[in-house]
Amino acid sequence: MKSSWKVSWLLVCLFLTGCQMSVLNPAGRVAEEQSRLIIFSFAVMMIILLVVFVLFFRFLWRYREDSRIERPPHTQENDNKKLEITWTVLPLLVLLLLAVPMLMQTYSLETKTTQEEMTIEVTGQQYWWRFDYPDENIRTAQELHLPANTNITFELNTEDVIHSFWIPQLGGKKDAIPGRTNELHLETGRPGVYEGKCAELCGAAHTDMRFQVVVHEEEDFTDWVEAAGQDVTPEENETVQEEGARVFQENCLACHAADGAATKNDQGPNLALYGERDKISGSFANDEEQLKAFLRHPNNFKPSTDMPAYNNLSREEMDALVNYLHGLTRENVQGGSD
Numbered sequence: 001m002k003s004s005w006k007v008s009w010l011l012v013c014l015f016l017t018g019c020q021m022s023v024l025n026p027a028g029r030v031a032e033e034q035s036r037l038i039i040f041s042f043a044v045m046m047i048i049l050l051v052v053f054v055l056f057f058r059f060l061w062r063y064r065e066d067s068r069i070e071r072p073p074h075t076q077e078n079d080n081k082k083l084e085i086t087w088t089v090l091p092l093l094v095l096l097l098l099a100v101p102m103l104m105q106t107y108s109l110e111t112k113t114t115q116e117e118m119t120i121e122v123t124g125q126q127y128w129w130r131f132d133y134p135d136e137n138i139r140t141a142q143e144l145h146l147p148a149n150t151n152i153t154f155e156l157n158t159e160d161v162i163h164s165f166w167i168p169q170l171g172g173k174k175d176a177i178p179g180r181t182n183e184l185h186l187e188t189g190r191p192g193v194y195e196g197k198c199a200e201l202c203g204a205a206h207t208d209m210r211f212q213v214v215v216h217e218e219e220d221f222t223d224w225v226e227a228a229g230q231d232v233t234p235e236e237n238e239t240v241q242e243e244g245a246r247v248f249q250e251n252c253l254a255c256h257a258a259d260g261a262a263t264k265n266d267q268g269p270n271l272a273l274y275g276e277r278d279k280i281s282g283s284f285a286n287d288e289e290q291l292k293a294f295l296r297h298p299n300n301f302k303p304s305t306d307m308p309a310y311n312n313l314s315r316e317e318m319d320a321l322v323n324y325l326h327g328l329t330r331e332n333v334q335g336g337s338d
């Protein structure tokens with residue numbers, strides 16, 4: 001018996017390691033409701049599992065080979081109306097118990113809340129996410145900034161294949177489908193940094209199609225919006241290092257904007273306030289060494305990315321570029337525009 005328990009626990013642990021457990025650590029109302037539903041369904045299933053196991057072992061013991069229990073003859077005729085009704089009605093009730101709260105919640109989450117406070121246009125593409133703030137007139141990528149305790153409507157689009165937008169700790173997820181706009185309503189709660197990801201197999205670098213979600217206190221969010229929209233085109237900005245700005249202009253500006261002014265056409269992810277980001281491309285630690293390695297060989301990090309390798313830059317140019325990118329912070333950007 002002891003070893004069978006050990007095996008069962010091992011199996012449970014093995015299954016749990018594959019789970020995205022952050023859904024059970026919600027950081028917003030929608031995610032809270034969804035995690036309650038997960039816990040409720042899990043509890044119902046565990047109770048059923050327990051009953052099945054108890055009955056299984058009971059019968060195993062009762063009808064073991066050397067038991068002297070009297071067994072009724074097995075014939076086609078010995079039907080038992082009571083039992084038949086029980087095993088028809090009981091699963092039906094269990095299904096209703098699971099289906100009713102689940103359907104009710106699905107419909108309530110699909111309905112726009114009366115006080116919708118913010119809209120963000122999300123565009124997925126192989127293999128990154130662009131975030132447009134139509135009311136604030138700014139754009140960013142790979143790092144989504146949101147105010148705390150706010151209802152948000154995400155308008156989901158895609159430039160290429162089907163992606164799926166998912167922030168486990170805020171609730172979700174929903175597909176971004178070519179040719180249509182899907183809406184997802186979420187509500188932020190406490191401030192913090194959360195992981196976002198693509199939840200639909202979309203190509204070679206699907207696993208790395210991640211993003212960071214930064215939920216700010218209201219005042220801090222306003223501050224971020226203001227700084228993100230500041231123009232930091234190299235020739236106009238003096239606080240960020242000149243040499244790095246030159247290297248950026250010559251090598252990167254064709255695809256990446258260094259600020260979130262929404263008019264900028266960026267083929268690659270927008271790099272507004274890049275120096276404040278924890279992650280490169282939403283996935284890898286944004287430190288000096290890794291950023292250099294990423295710029296030299298982006299393909300080693302994200303297979304089949306469109307970004308070319310910049311291993312032609314001299315050591316000095318690379319240092320200056322990384323300094324410039326890491327210098328794109330609120331302090332420098334706002335200081336530079338004064």
Ligand code: CUA
Pocket residue numbers: 124125127162163164198199200201202203206207209
């Ligand atoms: Cu996009 Cu997976």
